[in-house]
Every structure is written in structure tokens, then in C-alpha cells.
Amino acid sequence: MSDAIDRPNAPGSDSPATRKPVSTGSEWTFELIRQYDEEIAKCAAEFGLDTYPNQVEVISAEQMMDAYSSVGMPVGYNHWSFGKQFLSTSKGYQRGQMGLAYEIVINSNPCIAYLMEENTLPMQALVIAHACYGHNSFFKGNYLFRTWTDASAIIDYLVFARHYVSECEERHGVDAVEQILDSCHALMNHGVDRYKRPAPISAAKEVLRQAEREEYLQRRVNDLWRTIPKMDEDEDPITRKKRYPEEPQENLLYFIEKNAPLLETWQREIIRIVRKLAQYFYPQRQTQVMNEGWATFWHYTLLNRMYEKGLVTDGFMLEFLQSHTAVVYQPPFNSPWYSGINPYTLGFSIFTDLRRICEAPTDEDREWFPDIAGTDWVKTLHFAMANFKDESFIQQFLSPKVMRDLKLFAVEDDDQEDSYKVTAIHDEPGYRELREKLARQYNLSHREPNIQVWNVDVRGDRSLMLRHVPVNRVPLGKDTEEVLRHAHRLWGFDVHLESVDEGTVVDEYHCPHPPPLTS
Amino acid sequence: MGMTHIVDRRLNGKNKSAVNRERFLRRYRHHIKKAVSDAVHRRSITDIERGESISIPSRDIDEPVFHHGQGGHREIVHPGNQEFVTGDRLPKPEGGEGQGQGQGQASPDGEGMDEFAFQITQEEFLNFLFDDLELPNLVRKKLKDTEAFNYVRSGFSTQGVPAKLDVVRSLRGAHARRLGLGGARKKKIRELEAQLAELKSATADLDAAFSHEDQVKALEDEIARLKANVKRIPFIDEIDLRYRQHLKQPKPATSAVMFCLMDVSGSMTQMHKDTAKRFFILLYLFLKKNYKKIDVVFIRHHTSAKEVDEEEFFYSRETGGTIVSSALKLMHKIIESRYSPAEWNIYAAQASDGDNWNDDSPVCGKLLTDSILPLVQYYAYVEITPQDHQMLWYEYERVQEQFPGSFAQQQIAEPSEIYPVFRRLFERKAA
Numbered sequence: 001m002s003d004a005i006d007r008p009n010a011p012g013s014d015s016p017a018t019r020k021p022v023s024t025g026s027e028w029t030f031e032l033i034r035q036y037d038e039e040i041a042k043c044a045a046e047f048g049l050d051t052y053p054n055q056v057e058v059i060s061a062e063q064m065m066d067a068y069s070s071v072g073m074p075v076g077y078n079h080w081s082f083g084k085q086f087l088s089t090s091k092g093y094q095r096g097q098m099g100l101a102y103e104i105v106i107n108s109n110p111c112i113a114y115l116m117e118e119n120t121l122p123m124q125a126l127v128i129a130h131a132c133y134g135h136n137s138f139f140k141g142n143y144l145f146r147t148w149t150d151a152s153a154i155i156d157y158l159v160f161a162r163h164y165v166s167e168c169e170e171r172h173g174v175d176a177v178e179q180i181l182d183s184c185h186a187l188m189n190h191g192v193d194r195y196k197r198p199a200p201i202s203a204a205k206e207v208l209r210q211a212e213r214e215e216y217l218q219r220r221v222n223d224l225w226r227t228i229p230k231m232d233e234d235e236d237p238i239t240r241k242k243r244y245p246e247e248p249q250e251n252l253l254y255f256i257e258k259n260a261p262l263l264e265t266w267q268r269e270i271i272r273i274v275r276k277l278a279q280y281f282y283p284q285r286q287t288q289v290m291n292e293g294w295a296t297f298w299h300y301t302l303l304n305r306m307y308e309k310g311l312v313t314d315g316f317m318l319e320f321l322q323s324h325t326a327v328v329y330q331p332p333f334n335s336p337w338y339s340g341i342n343p344y345t346l347g348f349s350i351f352t353d354l355r356r357i358c359e360a361p362t363d364e365d366r367e368w369f370p371d372i373a374g375t376d377w378v379k380t381l382h383f384a385m386a387n388f389k390d391e392s393f394i395q396q397f398l399s400p401k402v403m404r405d406l407k408l409f410a411v412e413d414d415d416q417e418d419s420y421k422v423t424a425i426h427d428e429p430g431y432r433e434l435r436e437k438l439a440r441q442y443n444l445s446h447r448e449p450n451i452q453v454w455n456v457d458v459r460g461d462r463s464l465m466l467r468h469v470p471v472n473r474v475p476l477g478k479d480t481e482e483v484l485r486h487a488h489r490l491w492g493f494d495v496h497l498e499s500v501d502e503g504t505v506v507d508e509y510h511c512p513h514p515p516p517l518t519s
Numbered sequence: 520m521g522m523t524h525i526v527d528r529r530l531n532g533k534n535k536s537a538v539n540r541e542r543f544l545r546r547y548r549h550h551i552k553k554a555v556s557d558a559v560h561r562r563s564i565t566d567i568e569r570g571e572s573i574s575i576p577s578r579d580i581d582e583p584v585f586h587h588g589q590g591g592h593r594e595i596v597h598p599g600n601q602e603f604v605t606g607d608r609l610p611k612p613e614g615g616e617g618q619g620q621g622q623g624q625a626s627p628d629g630e631g632m633d634e635f636a637f638q639i640t641q642e643e644f645l646n647f648l649f650d651d652l653e654l655p656n657l658v659r660k661k662l663k664d665t666e667a668f669n670y671v672r673s674g675f676s677t678q679g680v681p682a683k684l685d686v687v688r689s690l691r692g693a694h695a696r697r698l699g700l701g702g703a704r705k706k707k708i709r710e711l712e713a714q715l716a717e718l719k720s721a722t723a724d725l726d727a728a729f730s731h732e733d734q735v736k737a738l739e740d741e742i743a744r745l746k747a748n749v750k751r752i753p754f755i756d757e758i759d760l761r762y763r764q765h766l767k768q769p770k771p772a773t774s775a776v777m778f779c780l781m782d783v784s785g786s787m788t789q790m791h792k793d794t795a796k797r798f799f800i801l802l803y804l805f806l807k808k809n810y811k812k813i814d815v816v817f818i819r820h821h822t823s824a825k826e827v828d829e830e831e832f833f834y835s836r837e838t839g840g841t842i843v844s845s846a847l848k849l850m851h852k853i854i855e856s857r858y859s860p861a862e863w864n865i866y867a868a869q870a871s872d873g874d875n876w877n878d879d880s881p882v883c884g885k886l887l888t889d890s891i892l893p894l895v896q897y898y899a900y901v902e903i904t905p906q907d908h909q910m911l912w913y914e915y916e917r918v919q920e921q922f923p924g925s926f927a928q929q930q931i932a933e934p935s936e937i938y939p940v941f942r943r944l945f946e947r948k949a950a
Contacts, residue, residue, distance in 0.1 A: 083543030332599020474591030
């Protein structure tokens with residue numbers, strides 16, 4: 001950014017005397033939405049927000065419920081679980097228990113944002129600033145999204161997936177497809193590559209490659225299983241050290257897609273579709289705090305900038321601030337409304353404080369953030385947005401002031417102790433520990449159990465062995481047997497799961513049989 | 520900036536989730552059917568036409584994923600600290616459930632949400648109620664099998680029976696033909712007559728050689744010949760005749776009449792009647808789903824039968840003996856006078872406690888087999904009694920052997936048995 005740019009939000013950059021609001025009423029029209037969007041876009045450009053083109057779609061509440069229940073996607077394959085989501089959404093909405101999201105935004109190019117027709121004009125402006133410039137620039141700028149998702153291809157891919165699934169339903173029956181999808185969904189969270197960059201998705205290529213892949217896949221699978229057991233050599237299964245796969249595999253769905261002996265080609269394709277979608281959503285799950293925090297920070301900053309420029313009225317600002325306050329409200333731990341840390345609050349607080357640290361650093365800030373304190377805040381915030389995910393973002397940028405403001409404290413729950421223990425609070429000795437603990441809380445691989453493909457008994461009963469590595473002795477939940485049944489449905493042969501903590505098996509699960517009694 | 524494209528999608532379809540919703544209902548149809556079946560018992564009768572709230576245990580619809588269980592060692596960061604300092608110990612709540620998880624929604628009553636509740640519409644309610652269940656022979660009378668026809672006019676034809684002769688149309692045709700055949704000649708006649716008149720009026724030429732006599736004679740002959748010609752054109756000819764043409768169009772039978780027959784003799788208590796009523800209502804609702812128009816005829820009987828309105832049917836009290844055949848005779852009479860089987864699908868449901876005057880039961884059996892069952896789609900008999908069967912039941916068993924497809928009987932001892940019995944009676948016959 002050059003110095004010639006009128007530095008926004010600098011005191012006295014405009015005097016309220018020059019106020020020429022875009023509108024004064026609260027009813028929106030398409031023309032007004034266009035005008036507001038233009039003005040917001042100008043403000044966003046002042047701050048150097050780089051976005052995909054926007055597509056703003058005005059929809060009704062019913063349509064919002066539809067969008068809501070299909071994970072926000074404009075198209076998707078049919079599945080009962082989306083119907084379940086729809087039923088609970090519409091029930092909640094009809095009873096007035098729950099408001100609908102003001103907006104849904106889709107990581108695509110152009111970036112699609114839904115505005116609800118019920119919203120007032122200030123709400124529409126808020127949503128445009130939040131979604132079309134906040135989230136949008138995050139999608140375009142954050143490294144996870146840049147590396148892992150292809151915004152220009154997702155819609156086409158969804159259309160492809162929908163067609164493919166409905167074709168399968170026609171050919172193989174709704175029930176058969178539903179079963180496969182159920183099982184895939186059960187393993188969806190373990191159907192992503194966490195470290196390897198996936199190939200970009202493309203609907204056109206999918207269709208083209210499908211035929212080739214069909215043949216190729218089947219051949220590969222056959223190769224693996226063709227071996228007729230040769231036990232003549234020194235092939236004692238106990239002493240044999242070589243496992244298949246040689247290295248543990250984290251992507252269960254990928255492994256099953258490529259190696260399950262009995263699956264038909266269409267079933268492999270469906271696994272692939274679910275896997276690809278899981279991969280597409282993976283960055284979102286890792287950046288919730290950052291993404292919402294970033295979007296909230298920018299709707300706040302952009303609309304305040306509009307106010308400085310005299311483009312919106314006091315009444316507009318009051319309504320906007322009321323919504324904004326509701327969004328970033330954090331109920332304390334002992335409130336009946338408490339359900340964990342509000343990602344909007346946490347993200348917004350960190351970004352806001354980051355700006356403060358740049359613009360008006362204290363001694364504490366200089367000590368904690370020597371590289372950042374006093375630097376250009378726009379550049380610093382963009383850097384923070386682009387290069388981190390929730391875990392590392394918190395680890396890097398959660399300041400003592402934010403911890404104090406939110407009054408954070410850490411509680412230890414150990415099943416070997418009779419009481420909870422407060423291990424750190426928002427004080428000088430606690431800051432670093434607290435920050436580390438909170439960061440870990442947002443580490444997805446910490447939130448979800450670590451389960452990998454350990455071995456396949458290629459020469460024996462073809463059983464699949466999964467291995468769970470518990471962290472801090474936390475066992476698997478009660479769904480485990482059920483998920484294993486799904487894994488068994490896909491794999492086609494026995495599936496075993498062992499929890500191995502530091503070399504000893506602490507727990508095992510088997511599908512379909514309980515283990516044979518060994519004496 | 521022009522980068523933003525604003526689209527109004529409000530008119531696009533809003534039922535995108537309909538398929539997914541339907542998939543959900545389909546998947547949990549067993550749960551829903553059970554809930555619906557319970558609701559039928561519970562609800563008051565007039566209340567049967569609305570949706571229903573269904574709840575399914577959450578554990579049945581949960582989508583399982585691998586997740587962490589209770590136990591082990593974990594630390595959670597919470598906001599809103601007030602008085603805690605590092606090292607404080609807090610007692611664990613009873614039951615040992617880790618409260619510090621900070622995730623998972625608690626319901627207002629403090630218990631986990633273990634029911635997933637949602638609404639189904641009245642239509643869905645009825646669909647589930649009647650799912651898998653179809654009246655025998657119900658397959659709506661196929662168009663080709665229809666015995667009733669509508670005749671619709673479809674122009675005119677040159678052939679037909681005298682009864683369908685269209686006089687106006689035929690005479691109009693005759694007139695046209697007469698004009699067509701005679702017109703030229705009549706014109707000629709008029710010309711000749713004009714010439715004749717001219718000749719006659721002209722002063723007689725003295726020259727006998729040029730006498731007009733010959734010419735007049737010739738003209739008069741010609742005129743006479745032509746007139747005779749014209750006269751031979753028939754006033755009406757066979758080719759003039761036009762008959763109204765009708766096409767036979769099959770008339771789909773979309774009306775049904777339902778006969779409710781009930782014994783109201785002294786032995787039938789209000790409880791019996793209520794049970795019968797529920798049965799009739801189920802039948803009515805079921806027919807309503809399948810036919811556009813339904814007439815309901817209520818016949819109650821003790822020793823004699825009477826056609827009554829609904830109110831009287833269910834709620835007025837009578838005493839006396841029982842002669843079932845009186846009701847069957849009345850029903851047959853009503854069918855003959857008002858409900859031609861060609862136009863109506865006839866259903867009948869008879870409810871009784873099984874009492875009958877013994878000599879009457881064979882009469883009933885004969886009436887049914889000879890005159891009623893050939894006319895009706897279906898005849899259902901429910902015997903509402905916890906006791907042993909009586910004469911009528913055994914008589915009806917013989918009827919059932921003869922008409923297995925259109926006659927059925929069942930015994931209901933308890934109101935709670937109505938729905939299962941109803942289902943058994945109308946179970947979808949394997950096609």
C-alpha cells in the first residue's frame with residue numbers, strides 16, 4: 001500500500017458535516033444493495049482486501065433453510081441426513097427458537113453469498129461486508145484454502161457428484177447407495193489427507209477419467225489380491241514383519257477406495273466423492289476461529305469506515321452495532337447459554353487486538369510481540385490471515401490482553417483424580433500455558449481420535465487392522481462399534497481396531513466377531 | 520467496481536430439501552408408522568385429520584463417527600473466570616461425567632436431548648397410516664374394464680339408426696341438394712317463360728308464315744319438360760340423411776359408496792359402538808384417499824333396519840332382538856335404487872356383537888352370496904366380542920369360502936385391536 005492512500009480510520013479524516021448517506025430507510029431494494037456493495041467495495045479496496053468476484057443471491061427464509069441443511073452448498077447429492085438436518089432446522093425456525101443465519105457464503109469463484117430477504121438494509125450491508133469481503137478475502141488469501149481447495153471447480157464438482165449419485169440410485173437402487181453413503185459419512189472425518197496436498201478437483205476430468213479409472217482401479221485391486229498364498233517359505237505370520245501398507249495410512253476412505261477387495265466400481269466412486277468433499281471442507285474445519293474472526297473484524301471495520309465517510313446514518317450504525325454485539329457475545333462458563341468458546345468472539349478479539357498492538361503498542365505488547373508492535377496493521381493482519389490455521393494462529397497471536405478480557409482459565413479433568421484442577425488463569429505465570437492449551441484445543445488431530453490403517457492380512461483372512469493411538473489416555477467414544485460396522489461394510493472382511501498406548505494394546509474392537517478366546 | 524453480481528433467487532424452487540426430507544421419512548418409516556399407529560389409538564375420532572408430531576430416539580438417528588470418549592486426561596480452556604486462581608480444586612459432579620468438555624448442547628431441563636422430534640403433515644400421517652395397505656380389488660377400475668360409459672357427440676354420420684336421425688340437418692342437406700340439382704333448370708324455365716310472355720304480348724304478325732304459334736308451342740313444350748324434370752328431383756333422398764354420431768367413452772368410476780351396517784340391539788353397548796365407529800372411520804378415511812366422491816350410507820338394525828344419519832347411527836339407543844337380514848335386505852334395496860354398481864364402487868362394513876336370531880343366519884348367508892356380494896367391491900364384517908363366535912360367524916365363514924376376494928371377517932375384542940385388524944382385513948393382496 002502506498003502512503004498516498006488516505007489512511008482510513010485515522011482521526012478526523014472526514015467530518016460528519018459532509019454526511020451524505022446512501023439511504024436513510026431500513027427497507028432494502030436491489031438498487032440500494034448495489035449501491036452499498038459499491039461503497040463497501042471501495043472501503044475494502046482502501047484496506048487492500050483481495051477477493052474473488054462476488055455473486056450475491058437474495059433468497060427467502062425457506063430457501064435459507066434448504067441451504068442450511070445441505071451444508072451450505074447450492075447443490076448436493078440426496079441423502080437422508082440432509083433431510084434430518086432440514087427437519088430440525090425448520091422446526092427450530094418455525095417455533096422461533098432459532099434465528100437463521102443471516103448469511104451463508106460459499107468458497108467458490110465467484111464467491112456466492114446468500115442474503116435473506118427478511119433482513120433489513122443495515123443487516124444486508126453487514127452481511128455483504130462480512131461475507132462478500134470478509135470471508136471472500138479469507139478464502140482467497142488463506143494458505144489452507146489456497147493449497148487444499150479449488151474455488152473455481154467446486155460447484156461443477158458438486159453437480160457432477162449429484163448426477164453420479166442419482167445415476168447410481170437408478171442403477172443400483174436407493175437403498176444400496178444410501179448404505180454406502182452412510183458408511184462413507186461415518187468415516188468422513190478420517191477421509192482426508194492432512195499433510196499431503198490433494199490433486200485439484202475437476203468435474204470434467206472426473207467424468208473423463210471415470211472410465212479409465214474404473215478399469216485401472218479394478219486391475220490394481222486385483223493385483224493386490226491375486227497372490228495365491230505361498231506358505232512354503234519362511235512365512236510365519238507372526239515373524240513376518242512386512243505389513244501392508246508398509247506405512248500407516250491416515251486417510252481411511254482413500255485406503256478403502258483403493259484396496260477394498262469386493263467393492264464394485266461405482267461404490268469406489270462414491271467413496272471418492274465423499275472423500276473429495278471431506279477434503280474440501282477440511283480447511284474450513286481448521287480455520288473456524290480465524291475465518292469468522294476475520295469476517296467479523298472486517299464487517300466491523302468496513303461499516304465504521306462507511307460511517308466515517310458519512311455514507312450511513314446514526315440509526316444504521318445503531319442497528320448494525322446491536323447485531324454485531326450479539327454476534328460477538330461470549331457467555332461466561334457458568335451461564336446457561338454457555339456452549340464453549342464463541343469462535344466469532346475469539347477471532348474478532350484477536351484480530352482487533354492485533355490492530356491495537358500495531359497502532360498503539362504497550363510495553364507488554366513490545367515484550368510479547370516485538371516483531372509486530374508498531375508495524376503497519378493492515379499488512380500484519382493480512383499476514384496473520386494468510387499463513388495460519390486456528391491452532392497456530394492462536395499460538396502465535398493470542399495476546400495477554402485478550403486472555404484478560406475474556407478471563408480465560410484452564411481446567412484439568414483427569415479420571416484418576418477426584419476433582420477438577422484449575423491449571424492456568426489469565427495472569428502473568430499463566431499466559432503462555434493458557435495460550436498453548438487453547439491452541440491445542442483447536443488442533444483437529446487433537447480433537448478427533450488418531451486412527452490409521454495399520455495392516456491388512458493380505459495372505460490370510462483379508463482382515464483390516466486399524467490402530468488408534470490415544471492421547472493422554474483418552475479412550476474412544478461409544479460410537480466406535482457402530483463406526484466399525486460401517487468400515488466393515490465397506491471393507492467386506494473382518495475389521496479390527498486396537499487402541500495402542502505406548503506399545504500396549506489398551507482396548508480392542510472387532511467387527512463382526514468378538515475376538516476368539518485365547519487362553 | 521462491477522465485480523459483484525446481484526441475483527434475485529427468491530422465485531427459484533424452495534423445496535430443494537423435499538427429496539432429502541422424503542428420504543429421511545423413508546428411512547425411519549418403521550418408527551414413524553409406530554408413532555402413527557399409537558396416535559390412532561390416542562386421538563379422538565374427529566381429530567384424525569391432522570399431522571402428527573413424531574419423535575425418534577436420538578441414538579437411532581445419530582450418525583456415528585469416531586470420537587473421544589469419557590476418561591483419560593484432558594484440559595479445557597473456558598472464558599469468564601471470576602474467582603479461580605491457579606491450583607484451585609473443584610469437586611466433580613456426581614456421576615463422574617466430565618462436565619468440562621465445553622461442547623454438546625444441553626437441553627433446558629438439564630438432560631441430554633435424547634429425542635429427535637419433528638412434524639409430519641396430515642397427508643403424510645394418512646399415508647403412513649395406510650401404508651402397505653390396500654383394499655382388495657381396489658385397483659381403481661381399470662379404464663378398459665369400466666362398465667359405465669359416457670356417450671359424447673362427435674359430429675354426424677351418413678349411417679345410423681332412425682332414432683338418431685337429425686331431422687334439421689337432414690332437411691338442410693336435402694334443400695341444398697334440391698337447389699344444386701334443380702337450380703340451373705329453374706333458371707332456364709324462368710328464361711323460357713319470359714320469352715313466352717314476350718311472344719304472347721307481341722302483336723300478332725299478320726304473316727302466317729311467321730306465326731308465333733310454333734314458337735309458343737315449342738316453348739311451352741320445353742317448359743313443361745323442364746318442369747317435369749324438376750319435379751322428379753326428390754324432396755328428400757337417402758343421401759341427405761344425417762345421423763347424430765356418438766362416441767363411447769369409458770367413464771372412470773371415481774365414486775364410492777360405503778355402507779355402514781351396525782347392530783344396535785340391546786346387547787350392543789356404547790363401547791361396542793365406539794369400537795365399530797373407529798373401524799368405520801378408518802374405512803372412510805381409506806376410501807377418501809382413493810376416491811373423489813364418497814357417499815356414506817348408515818344402516819342400523821335390531822329386528823328391523825332403518826337408514827339413519829350419522830348422529831343417530833352412533834348415538835341413539837334401541838333395544839330388542841336382532842335380525843341381521845333386515846339390514847342386508849335394506850342395503851340391497853338401496854343399491855338397486857340409488858347406487859348402480861356400474862357407476863359406484865360399493866364397499867360395506869358390518870359391525871355386530873355376533874348376536875342374531877338363529878333362524879336368520881342362513882338367510883343372511885344366502886342374501887350375501889346371491890344378491891349382495893356380486894355387486895360390491897368388498898364386504899367386511901367385524902365381530903366385536905371377546906366371547907366365542909356365534910351362529911352368524913359360522914354362516915359367514917361359508918360365505919368367505921365362496922368369495923375369498925371380496926369378503927372378509929375378523930373378530931375384535933378390544934378397541935386396541937382395531938388397527939391391526941383393519942390392517943389384516945385390507946392387507947395388500949400380492950398382485
